[in-house]
Amino acid sequence: MSKVTVVGAGNVGATCVNAMAIRETAGEIVLLDIKEGLAEGKVLDMYQTSTLMDFDTNLLGVTNDYAKTAGSDVVVITSGMPRKPGMSREDLIGVNAGIVKDVVTNILKYSPDAILLIVSNPMDTMTTLAQKVSGLPTNRVFGMGGALDSARFRGYLAKALGASANDVDGMVIGGHGDTTMIPLVSKASYKGVPVSEFLDEKTLGEIAAATMVGGATLTKMLGTSAWYAPGAAAARIVESIINDEKKVFPSCVHLEGQYGQDDLYIGAPAVIGRNGAEKVIEINLNETEKAAFAKSAEAVRNTNKILHEIGAL
Ligand SMILES: NC(=O)C1=CN([C@@H]2O[C@H](COP(=O)(O)OP(=O)(O)OC[C@H]3O[C@@H](n4cnc5c(N)ncnc54)[C@H](O)[C@@H]3O)[C@@H](O)[C@H]2O)C=CC1
Numbered sequence: 001m002s003k004v005t006v007v008g009a010g011n012v013g014a015t016c017v018n019a020m021a022i023r024e025t026a027g028e029i030v031l032l033d034i035k036e037g038l039a040e041g042k043v044l045d046m047y048q049t050s051t052l053m054d055f056d057t058n059l060l061g062v063t064n065d066y067a068k069t070a071g072s073d074v075v076v077i078t079s080g081m082p083r084k085p086g087m088s089r090e091d092l093i094g095v096n097a098g099i100v101k102d103v104v105t106n107i108l109k110y111s112p113d114a115i116l117l118i119v120s121n122p123m124d125t126m127t128t129l130a131q132k133v134s135g136l137p138t139n140r141v142f143g144m145g146g147a148l149d150s151a152r153f154r155g156y157l158a159k160a161l162g163a164s165a166n167d168v169d170g171m172v173i174g175g176h177g178d179t180t181m182i183p184l185v186s187k188a189s190y191k192g193v194p195v196s197e198f199l200d201e202k203t204l205g206e207i208a209a210a211t212m213v214g215g216a217t218l219t220k221m222l223g224t225s226a227w228y229a230p231g232a233a234a235a236r237i238v239e240s241i242i243n244d245e246k247k248v249f250p251s252c253v254h255l256e257g258q259y260g261q262d263d264l265y266i267g268a269p270a271v272i273g274r275n276g277a278e279k280v281i282e283i284n285l286n287e288t289e290k291a292a293f294a295k296s297a298e299a300v301r302n303t304n305k306i307l308h309e310i311g312a313l
């Protein structure tokens, strides 16, 4: 029976567990939080939907009791502070680095064979930190960002097209930041047909810009950052791992020469299966996209440097 732990019973963590419970992604799901009773309460509430939503997933909520997470196949790390309106994701590094480091250390004591999926922001840098702290092979530590950004991109495109979002394909690569993500407009399609055959350049530019600040737009509306799509995106990635689906999700993966970058965690399309981020797919980028990727990589490297400055590494 597969076991998944989600650390952080806040908005994203609880939403992720809820989506996985309803879809029966794993036999057992543990939700852990540092705040007394929070995970227990959320899990009890979710359990009470099982006869309504017709699922049988075993759910357990715990307060900081890592022994209960033992033997997890996948661990999703959502613990940490979300941003408030006006903040960038990078502003969270000081608080979240300590939390992520602590959580990874505790998780490894009980689940040395787990695959770690990092959600906490700034996600590219927190993924880098988690891999370094854990010392796990890079395929077993990766981050969720591109799956969410791509879902938003597809949504914005679908609205402009008047189409079903499920008929629209599109990917966002690069860093998971307001200025670092790269919506691949040139590769986006509607039923396999390039979107440029339906939408003019100006509209496509506006869609790309809206996608990049998708998280900030929601943060302004909600007063804290989003959770439904982030929780669903993490849940869907876990499902691809548990069922060894080999689905491709743009994810924060370790580049070793691909896209002109070496030893860097950043968003790129990857095959997700039982061994985690199993393969990075290198697609041809046009000159503008190549330049944007190099710029994005430089920005992520600069944020990573802060880990040393604050003594997290
Ligand atoms: N990568 C992505 O695409 C996304 C990332 N995020 C990030 O995910 C993180 C969580 O966001 P929300 O769930 O909205 O925040 P939230 O504030 O609702 O939940 C965070 C939870 O973490 C818990 N926590 C803090 N320190 C902990 C520790 N040491 N051990 C265990 N639990 C601990 C808190 O008690 C709280 O319940 C934020 O950093 C946010 O920026 C959010 C959305 C998308």
Ligand SMILES: O=C([O-])CC(=O)C(=O)O
Pocket: 082, 083, 089, 121, 148, 214, 215, 216, 219, 225, 226, 230
């Ligand atoms: O915007 C934020 O801070 C949270 C996040 O990463 C997202 O929703 O994309």
